[in-house]
Amino acid sequence: MSRPEERGGALAEGSYEEFLARHPEYRSTLELDELRAREFSRLDDSGQIYLDYTGGSLYGSSQVRSHERFLLDNVLGNPHSSNPTSRAATERVESCRRRVLEFFNGSPEEYAVIFTANASHALKLVGESYPFEPGDRFLLTFDNHNSVNGIREFDRAHGAETTYVPVVPPAMVVDEATLDEYLATARPGGHNLFAYPAQSNFSGVQHPLEWIERAQSHGWDVLLDAAAYVGTSRLDLGRWHPDYVAVSFYKMFGYPTGVGVLIARWPALRKLHRPWFAGGTITVASVQADSHVLAAGAAAFEDGTLDYANIPAVATGLAFLAEAGMERIRCRVLCLASWLIDRLLDLRHANGRRLVLLYGPRASDRRGGTVTFNFCDADGQLLDHELIEEQAGRRRISLRTGCFCNPGAGEMALGISRDELVSCFGQRPDGMTYEEFRTCIDHKGTGAVRVSLGIASNFHDVQEFLRFAASFVDRPAGSRHAEDARPERDAAESGGDGVS
Numbered sequence: 001m002s003r004p005e006e007r008g009g010a011l012a013e014g015s016y017e018e019f020l021a022r023h024p025e026y027r028s029t030l031e032l033d034e035l036r037a038r039e040f041s042r043l044d045d046s047g048q049i050y051l052d053y054t055g056g057s058l059y060g061s062s063q064v065r066s067h068e069r070f071l072l073d074n075v076l077g078n079p080h081s082s083n084p085t086s087r088a089a090t091e092r093v094e095s096c097r098r099r100v101l102e103f104f105n106g107s108p109e110e111y112a113v114i115f116t117a118n119a120s121h122a123l124k125l126v127g128e129s130y131p132f133e134p135g136d137r138f139l140l141t142f143d144n145h146n147s148v149n150g151i152r153e154f155d156r157a158h159g160a161e162t163t164y165v166p167v168v169p170p171a172m173v174v175d176e177a178t179l180d181e182y183l184a185t186a187r188p189g190g191h192n193l194f195a196y197p198a199q200s201n202f203s204g205v206q207h208p209l210e211w212i213e214r215a216q217s218h219g220w221d222v223l224l225d226a227a228a229y230v231g232t233s234r235l236d237l238g239r240w241h242p243d244y245v246a247v248s249f250y251k252m253f254g255y256p257t258g259v260g261v262l263i264a265r266w267p268a269l270r271k272l273h274r275p276w277f278a279g280g281t282i283t284v285a286s287v288q289a290d291s292h293v294l295a296a297g298a299a300a301f302e303d304g305t306l307d308y309a310n311i312p313a314v315a316t317g318l319a320f321l322a323e324a325g326m327e328r329i330r331c332r333v334l335c336l337a338s339w340l341i342d343r344l345l346d347l348r349h350a351n352g353r354r355l356v357l358l359y360g361p362r363a364s365d366r367r368g369g370t371v372t373f374n375f376c377d378a379d380g381q382l383l384d385h386e387l388i389e390e391q392a393g394r395r396r397i398s399l400r401t402g403c404f405c406n407p408g409a410g411e412m413a414l415g416i417s418r419d420e421l422v423s424c425f426g427q428r429p430d431g432m433t434y435e436e437f438r439t440c441i442d443h444k445g446t447g448a449v450r451v452s453l454g455i456a457s458n459f460h461d462v463q464e465f466l467r468f469a470a471s472f473v474d475r476p477a478g479s480r481h482a483e484d485a486r487p488e489r490d491a492a493e494s495g496g497d498g499v500s
């Protein structure tokens with residue numbers, strides 16, 4: 001049987017050789033093809049082309065087997081008691097906490113690790129507990145995920161000011177001089193929080209980690225949203241010192257879902273004031289005395305019972321990633337992303353116009369493996385992204401369309417102005433469905449197509465997507481392709497159209 005990457009090469013003649021010639025460093029990642037065959041064979045067995053690693057990475061089968069063994073071999077009780085099964089669970093959770101910090105090369109003297117349900121929960125812990133006061137500042141880039149944007153509701157409730165730093169299309173990066181101007185607006189002696197994604201989940205841009213120290217030197221506490229970054233890039237907390245970091249583990253290694261962390265520097269953690277208390281977060285509480293004393297450190301932020309049956313799987317996932325090699329994963333993903341971008345931008349309609357409008361940097365030095373774009377027809381009109389997702393699905397291609405919970409980046413990329421948005425929201429002051437919103441600004445399009453690569457991606461995946469993309473060459477934006485008339489058509493049959 002041919003290897004998947006060879007099959008990809010055979011499908012688009014000579015392309016694998018051409019790809020290797022253009023990206024010779026890819027050869028150093030070939031062990032990941034073996035990893036895919038060993039750990040992710042379900043992809044090829046089921047004919048799935050998985051291109052949504054920014055949505056969620058995939059777990060290797062050995063991770064699941066190892067965790068199953070752990071669950072079957074151990075008796076775990078609810079932690080924080082002194083009985084033997086409780087102690088066993090506590091020990092596992094605590095060793096996993098240490099492992100998380102080791103993975104990110106953070107020092108326990110500098111950082112605390114708080115287990116959360118996901119990155120959003122970690123971000124909410126910061127937002128609801130940050131000591132915003134009237135006149136304080138919350139500064140964030142335009143391309144934040146909604147779970148960061150939502151912090152503005154907390155800062156407004158306390159009379160602080162929210163300010164967005166624009167990202168500039170088409171590369172979707174921040175102008176450094178502009179950033180300096182915004183950073184200079186920190187309130188002297190006040191509480192100033194600056195938040196940005198280490199990697200944008202919209203454009204794949206990796207913003208400089210150098211911003212952390214720069215912002216801190218201007219008086220900002222820095223909240224780094226690392227959710228979309230850490231699955232394919234190494235975050236070194238020995239080198240970079242953000243005050244708060246948010247992570248979801250399923251985005252790194254697929255399993256477990258439902259576990260994330262807030263990693264916080266001790267002084268930054270002490271700055272947070274929890275707005276409530278819960279089981280597990282206090283040392284003592286009294287009904288009659290109407291008092292409570294918060295526990296010290298991470299415990300004060302971990303409400304109720306932790307997911308102690310799943311948290312040990314985090315250590316397994318981290319070991320899995322470390323074994324695969326973060327540098328190797330990053331190298332592979334960037335080679336594939338670069339090839340994908342170049343080939344997409346090569347696709348042209350008969351009149352010479354480009355099929356693809358890319359949102360994000362073309363060069364590899366400022367990006368990760370998330371590639372976002374729209375397809376345009378020969379007149380430059382955007383093809384409906386929902387139609388693209390539907391048609392991709394018929395080929396068992398999993399990609400994502402829309403604005404990916406990142407409305408600011410979407411608004412910048414698509415050139416939707418504040419006035420247009422205010423007018424749309426104004427038309428429906430009592431609420432609006434997504435469909436109504438779409439219709440309101442429809443002539444611009446409200447979203448994009450996102451393809452993202454990760455640990456198990458290979459050349460074949462990318463070639464399959466390129467074949468699919470090529471099927472839109474010379475297709476008018478309004479037309480539904482012949483393929484649409486036959487929804488039951490098998491994915492394998494539909495592979496031959498429009499390939500050039």
Ligand SMILES: Cc1ncc(COP(=O)(O)O)c(C=O)c1O
Nearest residue numbers: 118119120145197201227228248
């Ligand atoms: C950059 C970024 N931040 C935050 C989140 C929220 O992650 P979760 O849904 O796991 O809480 C995501 C999810 O896509 C993301 O990509």
